[in-house]
Amino acid sequence: MTLKAGFLGYGLMGKAHANALARLPMFFPDAPEVERSVLIGRTVEALEEAADTLGFNRIESDWEAALDDIDILYNLGPTRIHVDPTVAALNRDIHVLCEKPLAPQTAGAEKMAEAARKSDAIAGVGYNYRYVPALQLAKRMLDAGEFGDVRRIRGQYLQGWQADPDDEWVWRNDVERSGSGALGDVGAHTIDLARWLIGGIDRVCGRLDTFVTERPVAGGDETRPVTTDDEYSAIATFENGATGVFEGSRVATTREGGNELELYGSRGGFRFDMERLNELEVYTRDDDGFERVLVTADDHPYMDAWWPTGHIIGWEHTFVHEHYEFLSAIEEGRSYSPDFETGVAVHRVVNAIQQSNEDGSWILV
């Protein structure tokens, strides 16, 4: 049986996911077959071009109509159009993989989670960094006790694409459309990874900064106000007794895509940097220093599907692994994680950090 996929959105995420589907058969031949069936959007001309490039059979400008004919909805559009199509799909038992964050506001995310609970379909949220082989290896070692009891996790996702005050205004600078700035965008990844690795967050203290308060609109003399944070900082305590420190930015002058994660426990720890995503630095009791593991060997997570050891993969491969797991869960009728409950949980942490920023106090999640 071939599963029919509909994509809502054809920007960066549309391309990342279409590419992932296109690559599955050659590298994960046991994955379910998926047909790139319909590409959903509003502007017919742009849709047609994207459908051609991304390999879709047809286009559709009415998302409700598109649901008639698909088994899976990939909701990859801007955050504000996540809720309704996702809920509608789940109500019809159509599987959904929705990009993060689930919704501009937690209420929307909760509505989605409610729909997911009632549905017979599978709902997943697009936290693709879980599928970096190096982080899978870290998780495997952590779960095996090689790092002992976790004491501290540090996550910083520092981007610099708006470092210059002259960098253009985008929808992500508008709190109405995006719900949050760096916090909800890159911070959500950090929070998800931290929760995945070491469990629930119970309390946070946070700070939001907006260093550039208005930005020029593309192709004009106009500027628009930035109503989101462009940088956040947070301290979090975890249910298991660990403490976390998180930072995220889109105005980090010195960085491109520095999604870094570091953890240590009573027996060891690891360090990771997305700019070198094939590497994991690990430290265990037998070590006298960090050991740089090139995570490309056959026995590393997902790597037997790719190239001989020493030949690195890229960012896009995380989406292939994500699809492999999501589609396998569908085929085998298994549950899938990260699911919408996860998505809501991340939302609550994001909210708590926002509230802490306003109240000037620690907030229970």
Place this chain on the structure above:
Amino acid sequence: MTLKAGFLGYGLMGKAHANALARLPMFFPDAPEVERSVLIGRTVEALEEAADTLGFNRIESDWEAALDDIDILYNLGPTRIHVDPTVAALNRDIHVLCEKPLAPQTAGAEKMAEAARKSDAIAGVGYNYRYVPALQLAKRMLDAGEFGDVRRIRGQYLQGWQADPDDEWVWRNDVERSGSGALGDVGAHTIDLARWLIGGIDRVCGRLDTFVTERPVAGGDETRPVTTDDEYSAIATFENGATGVFEGSRVATTREGGNELELYGSRGGFRFDMERLNELEVYTRDDDGFERVLVTADDHPYMDAWWPTGHIIGWEHTFVHEHYEFLSAIEEGRSYSPDFETGVAVHRVVNAIQQSNEDGSWILV
């Protein structure tokens, strides 16, 4: 017009090239269209499975018959089957992209180059590392004079897949089938990159080592002799006055895929390591130290085709770029480089190093 491609070989290189063809339309939409037409090999069952995985329309066990129906031959099999099919294809004006090294012996490579000169078709040799964006950037900077007059180049391609004496015997350990060991295999890449960057080599002094002289055959108690080098060292002088030092190994215990290159001239230089192929360390007169450039920005070579800055690509992407250039040359009737003359030139350097090892003296190339 869609070009019909025939692949001879379906191992690692078959997969790398099939993947590259599959990915072109989504990322390089202006590339010529190519149909994965026929997969050529000897064992029907394995062929059928590979054709299915790699996306070929049909299989063919007679390579001569396959030539009737293709526009391009990708010769990706073991070195010893490079010569005849390639020559036959070129004689019929079928374009050929042949993996390196061209042939076990220089004579075969020269025969191939002779056929290429006489043919109206385009012949390319698979030196894919030229298409690493970071190395394209290095080349661009070098050609712009940013490093001044080149003084020294160092190339070391250190693999460890046969570091252990118990690692199994493979055809690459047999001089009859492969022509050379680490020198012809990984060393050829280094030599090609050095020639591409700074020009012709005129003299070499070299040394070959075989540290493990016999290896176990898979699935048995037997061992077979290793008749190739498993490590080489060479000093080379270039026509432009620079000196090069090259090393290559497949028994480098401490390494996976360490294809490193370093160059400096009178004004600056660069360093590169394939395990971090998205990075180039550059040093120019204005610098006080190496600057680590993450080669993922839109204005970096080929990178506008991929992801936003900060999101890295992998080893396989070099093949996509290679195909893009090769196919564009076909479509536009341009010449293509690296061509078979390049392939022969690399052979001559390899031969000179081998002869130097035997004679104990410097050898003119």
Place this chain on the structure above:
Amino acid sequence: MTLKAGFLGYGLMGKAHANALARLPMFFPDAPEVERSVLIGRTVEALEEAADTLGFNRIESDWEAALDDIDILYNLGPTRIHVDPTVAALNRDIHVLCEKPLAPQTAGAEKMAEAARKSDAIAGVGYNYRYVPALQLAKRMLDAGEFGDVRRIRGQYLQGWQADPDDEWVWRNDVERSGSGALGDVGAHTIDLARWLIGGIDRVCGRLDTFVTERPVAGGDETRPVTTDDEYSAIATFENGATGVFEGSRVATTREGGNELELYGSRGGFRFDMERLNELEVYTRDDDGFERVLVTADDHPYMDAWWPTGHIIGWEHTFVHEHYEFLSAIEEGRSYSPDFETGVAVHRVVNAIQQSNEDGSWILV
């Protein structure tokens, strides 16, 4: 005129400072001459041995008597014996260089600062990391505007010497004697560096952790409770609008002496790690990535006094620079920074973090 120095304390800090004095004449010949006059302590036998090793003329077990005969008091003992001898010395216009933190409690530090204000002598506090040439270079670049308006500073001083629960109890684990744990010990360095670089801190939110609540006493079966933090985390806002994130630990399993500092502003930034204290990674508008500067050139701060470029110095050299500046200030009758006001200011930040941990809210400094 030769200045007579008295040292109170002969542990690690005693050695670091005695070594610094011993090395001044050869490398900073224009520094005032100092005689290692008297070593002050309580245990005569240990004192005698230390005086011999560290090159002191005589020993003295009564610190008040020792003051009769010295020009400078180096107060290098445990924190709890900082206040009285320092105040007494300043009251007699004897110069004082006191190790950090000034006192177990802020009240003591304020008393010391009060004495310093009234004294004609110079009072300095031992924040030696200011004298790392790489950080001096960073400060110089920052002050020259090369990094623009500061947005963020991150400081983490992660030590692992008590990572193992079996590591022995020391006085630093006792809140009565030390006033604070990792926060007051390593955190104070981070806070001082941050204030020195970018100015006053106005508000903090913090968290303290004690992961190992009791530790074995050396040479026995007994354990004692740990009443200090062994790890702290804090977010700080600065008067100039920047945000800081600070962390410190003595139970960081994966680290030795990782005193790291990172800063970025609207135009660039830097990164520093004490384990590689001769290096500064800088990023300015003209760069495409961090540039690794080996801070050993003649025109780098203090480096013309040492070795030719490329020959690195160590941690101990920071004390030589510190003495050079402190003694030159004495000789020239200049003011010296970091002074006791600085010491008190750091105390207030430390206190605010402690209070924030108790109250669960942001605290004004």
Place this chain on the structure above:
Amino acid sequence: MTLKAGFLGYGLMGKAHANALARLPMFFPDAPEVERSVLIGRTVEALEEAADTLGFNRIESDWEAALDDIDILYNLGPTRIHVDPTVAALNRDIHVLCEKPLAPQTAGAEKMAEAARKSDAIAGVGYNYRYVPALQLAKRMLDAGEFGDVRRIRGQYLQGWQADPDDEWVWRNDVERSGSGALGDVGAHTIDLARWLIGGIDRVCGRLDTFVTERPVAGGDETRPVTTDDEYSAIATFENGATGVFEGSRVATTREGGNELELYGSRGGFRFDMERLNELEVYTRDDDGFERVLVTADDHPYMDAWWPTGHIIGWEHTFVHEHYEFLSAIEEGRSYSPDFETGVAVHRVVNAIQQSNEDGSWILV
């Protein structure tokens, strides 16, 4: 008994050794006592100033007269004044520590070795890099078999202090005075380290380059010819079957003091860079990648004499360790290594590389 030391030379090496002697008592209290007795040189005024700075009791412009009154001669002057004073001292059973290379020509070095054999005094040659704790650790691991049978060593000592054609002419550019250029200067260190680690070299092939053939004389319009190599490359085979690749330069545009060493054998290996001399990257069978060891722990070679773990030392400390070993050998009547036989052996390798460059063939050492 206090040993009386005479220093011939008061430039960089004079300072490095005087500093080492000055620091011994505080950090290696069991080392023999040494008095900086007499500083020998030709220019009285400069001598007087140097004696004052370096802590010598008196000066002497007649080296023969100086020998009357010393127990140890430190021969630290330019290479051309190494032979006669050293031989004279040894003939009088005065211990000698002579900087490397022993002499401009091998004949002189052999004469020195002859004198050492006949003398009752101890003769040492100044290969200080053996005393880097990280390299001592590497040697210890190698000797314990942790790296297995050595396959390859790579040594590159790349300096850039004459990278610019406008950098001034110095005596080291004159073959009469120095005997050799980069080869004899920095290359000698690499050759010594390689021989120390893995044993004798039996055959070499080499290449010398002089990229800048004349240089300006300081303070004038004149230029002088460069008659030494400013860069060398060599391949060497070792008696134990390993192969070495060596490079050295003083015109390496991109480098300051890059003294790098890498070795691997059948079971593991290490990497080292003098710019990070407190670190050793090791790889053993149990590792999946290089482990970065910060060589500052108490159980690391010499490090219990210095600071707590995590606090790095510098280049100058190697001289302290060298003196400690040399003086201890004198006190205990032990033999000392590296001795003059070592110095001659390095000379022979240097000569063989020079001859290989002339003859264009491999040369037996």
